[in-house]
Amino acid sequence: MELRLCHLYPEVLNLYGDRGNILCMEERLRRRGIGVTTTPLRIGERTALDRFDLFFIGGGQDFEQEVLLADLASGKGQEIRAAVEDGKTFLAICGGYQMMGHYYETREGVRCDFLGAVNFHTVGADRRMIDNYAFRLSEESGGSVVVGFENHSGRTYLGEGVRPLGTVLKGCGNNGEDGTEGCRSRNVFGTYSHGPVLPKNPELCDAILSSALERKYGRAELEPLDDRFERLAHDSVLAKIMNGDI
Template sequence: MELKICHLYPDILNLYGDRGNIITMRRRLADRGIAATVDECSIGEALDASQYDIFFIGGGQDFEQEILLRDLAAGKAKEIIAAVEEEKTFLAICGGYQMLGQYYKTWDGHQLDFIGALDLHTVGAKERMIGNYMFRTTDESGGTMVVGFENHSGKTYLGDGVAPLGQMIEGYGNNGEDQTEGARYKNVFATYSHGSLLPKNPVLCDFILRTALERKYGAPIALAPLDDTLEQNAHRYMENRLSKK
């Protein structure tokens, strides 16, 4: 078995060690004898989305998102939308999550129109939502506890047909109002969780990898267990810390 991973804009969207998600996916596949290749695709480089099984988009600041809009409009947006609808697997973090939506409107009224792959939009606020946080994914996304770190001023609201990735337990999540965190549409996993997300959430990582493998090979996949002692210790430490707040 093999998975091909496309890391979009790695030189621009890489806040808070988001590249660690790529490292974790690649390592957990390799430890099971599953081949993984990772290609990077940035500004000015053509994207053929049909070649890949997983797409990763990290987080960035508002001005970095604006820089990418012209490049997305030149062809990548169409490829991304097609891949989403074909149920390719995506992991999108913070700014990458927002970019998959319809638009981002800043607190002073300036609107950035994004690619519209997901029916959601984001509205900027003056106050940032920042800190360690915790949420539980929905049953459709594995029903597991997730710990992470959020730092965003944008408030994201989900539209019809887009489910939350999970429900907040501690922290702000999508908007600090409706207790939702992230988005799940087809095989897109979108979240505000930096930190990076996957190293300390191995159960979620395996769920995402299995989703991609089953989509590619058209059959249920059982992933061999790994020794996750270190990962689970890191996860439990933060979960216990947040549970006491």
């Protein structure tokens, strides 16, 4: 078994060590004897996206998202939408998550049209939502509690047919209003969680890997790993978040 990963826009979308999510996915696959290759795809570069099984898009600032508009319009955006519709797996973080929606409207009312691969939109606001936070995954994504770090001024509102990735336990999540965090649509996992998020949340990592393996092979064979250190890190951070210590 083998998965082919595509790291989209690594040169501009990599806030708060988001690239660590790639390293985590690679390591958890290799420890199970599953082959993995990762290909970075930068602005101006083109390749056939249908050869990949799993895509990662990290976080970025508003300016960096705007820089990507021309590249997406060159044809890459259409290929990303096709990959989503074909059931390929995506993990998209913060700015990369926002990019999967229809548009981002700034505080000044300037609208940046994005991919429209998932039915949601984002609106900028004056107050930033920034802190360590926790949320519980939906049952379809494993049901575990995720810890992470959010820092965004955009408020994301999910549209019809799009389910939240999870429910906020402490923090703001999508918009600080409806208790939702992230999105799950087809095999797209969108979240505001930086950190990187996957090393301290192995259940979420395995849910993402399983979706890619099932899409490619019709089944997922993920043997249990020794996650003692990952769980210690997770539980320590979760306790501090829920107690208001960080």
